[in-house]
Amino acid sequence: MQLVSGKTTTLPQALYSKTAQYRYKVFIETLGWQLETRNGEELDQFDRPDTLYVVAQDDAGNVNGCARLLPTNRPYLLGEVFPELMNGAPVPCSEDVWELSRFASVDFNASTTSALSQFSSELTMKILHEAIACAAAHGAKRLITVSPIGIERLLRRTGVHAHRAGPPMIIDGHPIFACWIELDPTGA
Amino acid sequence: MSTGYVRLNLTDVQQLCMLHLISGVDEDGPLIAQDGAVATAITGYTEWITDGTPPLTIGWDWQMLAVADRIHPQRVSQPRSNVMLVEGDADAGPERTEAALGEHIDGMDWQSQTHQHILMRYSS
Numbered sequence: 103m104q105l106v107s108g109k110t111t112t113l114p115q116a117l118y119s120k121t122a123q124y125r126y127k128v129f130i131e132t133l134g135w136q137l138e139t140r141n142g143e144e145l146d147q148f149d150r151p152d153t154l155y156v157v158a159q160d161d162a163g164n165v166n167g168c169a170r171l172l173p174t175n176r177p178y179l180l181g182e183v184f185p186e187l188m189n190g191a192p193v194p195c196s197e198d199v200w201e202l203s204r205f206a207s208v209d210f211n212a213s214t215t216s217a218l219s220q221f222s223s224e225l226t227m228k229i230l231h232e233a234i235a236c237a238a239a240h241g242a243k244r245l246i247t248v249s250p251i252g253i254e255r256l257l258r259r260t261g262v263h264a265h266r267a268g269p270p271m272i273i274d275g276h277p278i279f280a281c282w283i284e285l286d287p288t289g290a
Numbered sequence: 291m292s293t294g295y296v297r298l299n300l301t302d303v304q305q306l307c308m309l310h311l312i313s314g315v316d317e318d319g320p321l322i323a324q325d326g327a328v329a330t331a332i333t334g335y336t337e338w339i340t341d342g343t344p345p346l347t348i349g350w351d352w353q354m355l356a357v358a359d360r361i362h363p364q365r366v367s368q369p370r371s372n373v374m375l376v377e378g379d380a381d382a383g384p385e386r387t388e389a390a391l392g393e394h395i396d397g398m399d400w401q402s403q404t405h406q407h408i409l410m411r412y413s414s
Binding site: 189190191251263266268270282 | 293294295311312314335337339343344345346347349351367368370371372384
């Protein structure tokens, strides 16, 4: 497995396109999310030149995981679309708080993994830790994420210190929430 | 910057009045082992909130177990929340907070509403 990280402008164009196609397969075809798409690719207004990505590939070059990172002092998903998930608190706006979104680690080519699962354990852990390291290298001290509540279990299992920013909202029958991820293990 | 926690002392935690928000069954599909065995445990989550300001949010995992000829959800994870327990003037930390919340949950009858919600949600 290979992990690649970089901004839109530094990732190879072919890999960027494969990642957008992988996101389409995960979030549109598998999870049934109602998202903006074009030509079999899932991309939105937050996929900008300065957006940071972590992409995992198997030995054959197939994308089998991804994560998207955005600084909160520029437009980002929680701030623009889901501010009510902050439980009345102001949305983060700081160069040292980054948002993690479009996190997935479905390995469609692995025979032992359920394609219905958004996550496979070892791969998930590697991508998550790489995303945290990547964000920290760009100045992040905390991450915030908007996710289905299932990601909270995952974060706990991987030993990441995470806690809720507020109650879940029910969207299409499924609870989503905002979750803080503390990069400093001693952080409250 | 706000940490996002709602800070409560132990007495506050012990007096929490929680309202059921949603419960669900894990939908990842059966876990099929390499030898063909299928895991049959029914597991899921339940979410509860308070109606105060700011609202508290607490969720945990359960597993359906047969108890005295009845199927009964049992808590199988530590609570996940936006609560931080305060002892004296200091944060008690995630582990002590989870323990205090867990004790409070185990004193509640959360099973009835969770079970009823699950039956209604998945019956159609």
